Amino acid sequence: MRIPLIAGNWKMNLGIAEGVVLSQNICNNFDKSWLDRVDVLVCPPAIGLRPCLTVFEFERLKVQVGAQNVHWQPQGAYTGELSCDMLASAGCTAVIVGHSERRNLFGETNEQVNLKLRAVLAQGMTPIACVGESLAVREGHDPVEYVCAQVDAALAGIDEAEAARCVIAYEPVWAIGTGRTATPEQAQQMCAAIRALVADRFGSDVAEQVRVLYGGSVNVGNIDALIVQPDIDGALVGGASLEASSFLALIKACASHAGAGGTR
């Protein structure tokens, strides 16, 4: 059974002070009973991980913090990079890998995404592997085939127990930051195809455990229709995670749709 996850990806927004203020504002208006039904994660820029987590710990609120990127090597001459061990030491429990902005702006390949995912798993953290097609692929090719190939590459070389710990985020590139969301039907179709692929590679028990998120212009106006889809287990949220009020509204919506005990 799967507990839904609402994850905020702050991207390169909010310095330490602003991140602490947002974290405090999230705490101030958080209904703790939501956490019986939904997991909540925020992914600030790396320098904000520890300060934001300190706010949540001080408030005794089980909001987790995650990183937006990582290097797969344990240490060495990789100027500007952070290792899994470093992120874990900051209290990080999850890491986004393969976000389309990293793939498209920084040339990250499927192979690198796989190396990162495996390093995150080896550290005992949760990888959130992002996949998604561009508009050109959606209009001119088979988007399901394209996205499933990305998932296959990301999950290569891991075992069933590791696969069950992965989160996969379907984020169509054309829906990110554009205000144009995939329809609930489009999102459900892709998330179901991702789960079917996981079932094929790792078995149906694993597929039942893996959380598949939707991301791309998620907001308070569209979360309800997305979260009721059977294969959508939450959302990876960009813009709407930068304000406490909109982020909290998404958590509340997700909690109110989750089944008894938070599972679906």
Ligand SMILES: O=C(CO)COP(=O)(O)O
């Ligand atoms: O990229 C995203 C989350 O990782 C989505 O961003 P937006 O919600 O701003 O479209």
